[in-house]
Amino acid sequence: MSILNALQEKTDSSYPKERTLADMILQLPQDVVAMTITELAQRSGSSTATISRFCKTLHCQNFPEFKRKLAAELAQQTAAAPTHYQDIVAGNPLPDIVAAITANNMRSLTDTTQLLDLNQLRLAITMLHQAKRIDLYGSGTSGMVAQDLFHKLIRIGKAAAAFSDPHLQLTSASSLTPEDVAVGISYSGETPETIHALRSAAEQGAVTLSISRFGSSTLTKHASISLFTSSSEAGMRRGDMASRMAQLHVVDILFTGLVSEHFDEYVPRLERSFQTVRRYTGKKERKLR
Helix, strand or coil: CHHHHHHHHHCCCCCHHHHHHHHHHHHCHHHHHHCCHHHHHHHHCCCHHHHHHHHHHCCCCCHHHHHHHHHHHHHHCCCCCCCCCCCCCCCCCHHHHHHHHHHHHHHHHHHHHHHCCHHHHHHHHHHHHHCCCEEEEECHHHHHHHHHHHHHHHHCCCCEEEECCHHHHHHHHCCCCCCCEEEEECCCCCCHHHHHHHHHHHHCCCEEEEEEECCCCHHHHCCCEEEEECCCCCCHHHCCHHHHHHHHHHHHHHHHHHHHHCHHHHHHHHHHHHHHHHHHHHHHHHHHC
8 A cells, every 4th residue: 555655665765764664664564553652662763753753754744643544554455456566577468468457557546545635635626726827847757647637727717838848847937926826747756847847836936736656755845735646656667557547546636626616617618618629620520521
């Protein structure tokens, strides 16, 4: 599950105390759920203050909240569920490929749903609704996700633009105001171009929203609102497939929530855009026949 995968990443941390804590929790997760913070400090050779700071890097306010989330993830694991995302295998039979990709995507969506903070989600929807202008930043696969959100927003009449070029990202960000929203999308949360653009937007006073994998990252440090996706997928051969699905899942939830909360305002715009496209493309198709 997502917290356990975030802990796995902590085993590569440059901080020895973080590595020690992550290793112990991964080895004895059920035991840790039953421990007090003092007991964990004694068993791991750290301090209660260190554990509290460690929990906050995992986006938990305190140790009890961390234990609740960890216990929930452990309870939802089943023996039948794969413990890791399945990678591309040479010569894999087509039925196995279909099953593996389906399982990867379903797990990515489930893990991401568990990570969504409804308070942050509601705030993001409110800010997007109130925004006079919305900038969307993303590179590579995340750039395609930014384009998807752009297409959705213009259908409901929002003044939005998606940028993947680093210079255009910064140029646009520099002209934002406190009445605008900037959205930075990066699976790793460490894409330099996206970080620079979101930081520039924050410096102009704009509301900043990040969509990144679960865990601490440079991108989230420059975001006033943070939404997280599953952090389980890793490895070059997967081609960012499950992570892309997770990002699109968050985008779809944002858009649907936005339209649902302001139904009377946005649905007529959706219908108008649909009818306009249908009218003009329909005429063109009839002339070609």
